[in-house]
Amino acid sequence: MYPLFSKKSIKRKKKGNFFEEFVFHDSPIAKDYKQKKSFYITYGKRIGDIIFSTMLILFTWPIILFAMLVIKLDSPGPILYIQQRVGLYGNYFQLFKLRTMREGADQSGPEYTLSGDSRITRIGSFLRIRRLDELPQLINVLKGEMSLVGPRPLTPLLTQKYHQEELGFIHRLSIQPGLTGLVQVSGGDNLTIKEKVILDAYYMKHISFTMDLKILLKTCLVILTGDGAR
Template identity: 50%
Template sequence: MEEKINEMKLDDYYQLDNQENGLSSILKRGFDIAFSIIGLVPAIPIVLVTSLAIMLESPGNPFYLQKRLGLMGKEFNVIKLRSMHLDAEKNGAQWANKNDNRITKVGHFIRKTRIDELPQLINVLRGDMSIIGPRPERKIFVDKFSKELSSFPKRMEVKPGLTGWAQVNGGYDISPEEKLDLDLYYINHKSLSMDTIILLKTVGVVLTGDGAR
């Protein structure tokens, strides 16, 4: 009898846990939709002006689509403003570094202020991404780093984000190991309060460029 009672309590716990996870997902998706719609209003004129600046410095399409891996490894096209020269990857895919000479002058500015990420509000609205989560990576890098870092695929257990713990605490040029540590910290501690902290830190990054090397 006691074992049955314990089993019932355990089942009730798992049922409650699943309900809470489901409710959290619904609330987060609702927030993502609302935030992306509201965010697109001021983002559109900023993106248009930035697009012109990009084309004046480096002729060519100011936007580009790039295949990334999202939740559970599902592939999607991420939308970004171009921060590098058109021939940036003529020698193949490369991991960005601190003094990357492929980045244009406008590119340095939009990376520092994260303006290059604004078109991804469309990805959020479509459901490819969330406002907050690990950055989505290209398959070539996921495959490479997964061989070197066994925990790297764990980053794809949550939906990738426009901003996140690694983005506001590391910047673009941190090592895969550093990025993984920060992303795993977020995954293991994610909560409404932590998401709020990340949003506030993101505002700080955008206004000051701090942490966005």
């Protein structure tokens, strides 16, 4: 396993949150990613994100509008759920989702959702199984806060927790977080933190248009079957 930080990889900033204090260009995993300097990594990935996320929004907006209406009729509370997540190099951003839980479900703080979680609404269960609750994150992709494919962004609390538990977890912040990723199509929440670290590192080392396309196609299969969702 790679060392978490080298002395050269730590850059202190006068302002910013815990994660913004570290820049990972000198970590072995980040070096593998940055040294490729391929057209796809430098330009193609972002161009593809803009084109495909725009197409997906145009294609799915009737589904999104219908889901928003049903959410409003099903339970009281806002239609959208907005939560702070950790993105590239530790920058915080607001992630958008369709609300799938009852209002006030996270008053005790962000928690991992468990199978059969009583906080999930009736329509919320269906939206989660088909991953439709994630569709508003296409806006995050257009804004440049996320990519279509990459490690899933977590809350600051969970990011710091896993950073303390598993060596190398923090390296995932060297790459843009994604709407879907290798972890999600390889077992998702059923994987251990160590297994997720290995898969994130593998993705960063072998990132390519072909790999991203395969992950997107496998994601479509997950959506159709509901496999791995909760």
